[in-house]
Amino acid sequence: MLLPWEYGVRNLARRPVRTALTLVALATVVMLVFVVVGFIRGLEQSLSVSGDEDVVLVYSVNSEENIENSSIEARTPALLTASFDGVVKRFGVTHVSPELYLGTRVKTVNGEGGLGLVRGVKLTTPLVRRSVKLVEGDWPGDGEVIVGRLAATKLGSPDEAMAIGQQLEFEGRSWNISGRFAAGGAAYESEIWCKLEDFQTATKRQDLSLVAMLLSPGSSPAEVELFCKERTDLELRAIRETDYYASLQQHYKPVRVLAWFVVVLVSAAGVFAGLNMMYGAVAGRIREIATLQALGFRRRAILVSLIQEGVLLAAAGSLLSGAIALTMLNGMAVRFTMGAFALRIDSVAIVIGCSVGLLLGVLGALPPALKALQAEVATSLKAV
Incomplete structure (x- = not known):
């Protein structure tokens, strides 16, 4: 026969301070x-x-995955469009985006700032970068820039410093912010965009970093790759944009593996913390446990009741942490080497977090409960 469910619930209420401390530890x-x-x-x-599945990137073969280190000739877009017919062309406008992309020191109006990612673009860029949407202000004119919604996070500056009308300083020039854009969570959101010609003048460069091309239905990136291989004098390589970011996934795989290892370490630390708290909780209840055995309750029933208390606390801690994570952490922007991105507390994160919490409740309660139940009843009844 098991102990009543209410018994374990009432036990938690009898020791409010210890219960609250255990709850805070598990929730943390x-x-x-x-x-x-x-x-x-x-x-x-x-x-x-x-x-984007339909976009092909063409950049220097010597830069590997680091496009900001790429340097290709300014005539490359014209060569590509003249040699390849698979690029989308509407109303006489070819969907090709020549871009100059690099990391540079950016300062805000209050003198703060850091290493930012700046991309020189043309009016055709939004036709190729279809996820980019101007959400506020205007497209940049001469001496102007538009900033992604996470650009302030990348620079370590407050959002107010990146408001429309504010100024940024990089490459020895001052630039007015004319607009802000979003890209559905894409990496572009941590970048600063300006006119290509202005950026080339400021950096004293006439070359490009890459050319992005939007392919028409039925066209294959293999044709662009063949052109790049045939023109060995240009030292170009072509890759589908989705494949490029898939390679970055592999590049950052050690970081993700390390992060999962941190999850394991944190969980293990939580188990030991739970053991410590539960050992303290059970140590003060030795006479209570012995009395229950003297009344005829089996050790299995008492063990289940003690685990029930641990699981209840762990479930409450998991729910508390989940509510805080969804309301405060979800969407919080963080800086990273590639730029900035938002923390994502999705269904997978909720399942993993709550599962770890419930596991802590079981593993934290089981060893001390088993140890307490192994003691002789007569000896335990005399315990102080």
Whole structure:
């Protein structure tokens, strides 16, 4: 026969201070799990939504995955469009975006700032970068820039410093912010965009970093790759944009593996913390446990009741952490080497966090409960 369900619930209420401390400890551990899993899911989401299946990137073969280190000739877009017929062309406008992309020191009006990602673009860029939407202000004119919604996070500056009308300073020039854009969580959201010609003048460069081309239905990136292989003098490589960001997923795989390892370490630390708290809780109830055995309750029933208390506390801690994570952590922007992205507390993060919490409740309660039940009843009844 099992102990009544209400018995375990009342026991938690009898020791409010100890129950509250245990709840806070469990909630803290689960919150750390939510932070790390949210980081992993946010990074994966940012990279997965950045690519476009119909876009091909052409850049220097010597730069490998680092496009900001790429340098190609300014005539490359014209060569590509003249040699390849698979690019989308509407109303006489070819959907090709020549871009100059690099990391540079950016300062805000209050003198703060850091390493920012700046992209020189043309009016045709939104036709190729179809996820980019101007949400406020106007497209940049001469001496102007538009900023992504996470650009302030990338620079470590407050959002007010990136408001329309404010000024940024980079490459020895001052630039007025004319607008803000979003890209559905893509990597572009941490960038600053300006006119290509202005950026080339400011950097004293006439070359490009890459050319992005929107392919028409039925066209294959293999044709662009063949052109790049045939023109060995240009030293170009072509890759589908989704494949490029998939390679970045592999590039950041060690980071993700390390993050999952941190989840395991945090969970293990939580188990030991739970053991410590539960040992203290059970140590003060030795006479109570012996009395229950003297009244005829089997050890299995008492064990189930003690585990029930641990699981109830863990479930409450998981729910508390989950509510805080969804309301405060979800969507919080964080800086990273590739730019910035938002923490993502999705269904996967919720399942992992709550599962870890419930596991802590079981594993934290089981060893001390088994140890208490192994003692002789007569000896335990005399315990102080």
